[in-house]
Amino acid sequence: MxxxxxxxxxxxxxxxxxxxxxxxxxxxxxxxxxxxxxxxxxxxxxxxxxxxxxxASPSPSSDLTGTGARNALITPEDIEDDWTQVENPQEWRDSLPVGSVDVAQFVNGQSDASECRRLVDALYDETLLGRPTGASALTGFQEGDSRLLYQVAAYDKPDLDDSMEWLKSLPDTCDQFTLTGGGSGDRTVQVIGLKLPDSGDFRQGLTVTVKGESNGAPVTLTLDVAAVQIGADAITVTNGGLDGAGHDTTSTAVEQGAERLEDVLAGRTPQPTPSGID
Incomplete structure (x- = not known):
């Protein structure tokens, strides 16, 4: 057997x-x-x-729609002073004449540190937090020699988490570095942290200063860079120019923008003029 x-x-x-x-x-x-x-x-x-x-439960995905992303964009009434909305801010990534300086070309160059180069590359395009994987909307404003680029977008949640951590690391890893090439010679770049309003789930602000020469004259470009995460969605702000960056405007854009996005995600329609702003 x-x-x-x-x-x-x-x-x-x-x-x-x-x-x-x-x-x-x-x-x-x-x-x-x-x-x-x-x-x-x-x-x-x-x-x-x-x-x-x-x-572990899967990472939450975004419910943001194209219409919702557009409704979540800030308007001229959401930010103080005399900002004028522009028609095609997407064109700023290629050419951004401000006075006698093409700012888009001024920040175009190489850096020995890939993390720092990534920041410079993203200053005037739509990839500060990586490529959106869902709905996204973009708007831009100008006031004199200052420009404000504002984006609302949905991302892959783990990638968005990583991008926020990357932004948080930049004041240490890229506190000062040299940008070369791009037709503008050597430029010195400094990155410091910027305090933002207590909005969203997570937030990170930076002030980026680029010093060099353009057309034989010294040039200093100062930009505030801000990102606020709400779940798998985020808003990003790039604000500044040759006359400096208005930190109050950056804070207002962040605060009002986060409220608008939270309203949209909750199924509410954002108010056209936020309270407290005339």
Whole structure:
């Protein structure tokens, strides 16, 4: 009579897998210093992380629609002073004449640090937080030699989280660097943190100063850069010019814009003129 082959139960398979994981983890940690965790502790941590990854709920996706993104854009009434809305702010990425300086060309160049180059590349395009994966809308305003670019967009949530962390790191990683090439010679770039209103889930502000020469004359371009995250959606603001950056305007755009986006996401219609602004 033939003896039946034993059946390998799932629990036994799991035990064998964990045992193998323990051996691999122990081997990987054999060269660690004396303060490192033991192999069994590392295996336990790896197993716990694996369970957490499988049981974690998916990242929330955006419910923002194209109409909602357009409704969430700020208007001239949302920001103080004499800002005029422009028709095609998308063209600023290629050419942005301000006085005798083409600002778009002035910030075009190379940097040894890829993280810093990424910031410079994104100053006047629509990729400060990466490429939107859902609805997006863009508007722009000008006042004298200052320009304000404003965007509302939906993103992949994990990528958006990473982009916000990247912005947060820039005052340390890109506090000062040199921009070369692009036809404007060497320019010195400085990045410092900028305090923003307590809006949205997360927020990060920067003030970016670019110093160099254009047409043989010294030029200083100062820009506020701000981003506010609400779930998988975000607003971004780039504001400033050759006469400096109006921090109050940046703060107003952030505060009013975040309120408009929150209204849209809650199914409400934003008010055309926010209270407190004449």
């Amino acid at each position: 033939t003896t039946p082959r034993p059946i390998v139960r799932p629990a036994r398979v799991l035990a064998l897998s964990l045992a193998a994981g323990t051996l691999l983890a122990t081997a990987a940690c054999s060269g660690a210093d004396s303060g490192a965790s033991s192999g069994s502790e590392t295996a336990s941590t790896v197993a716990e992380r694996g369970v957490a990854a499988r049981t």
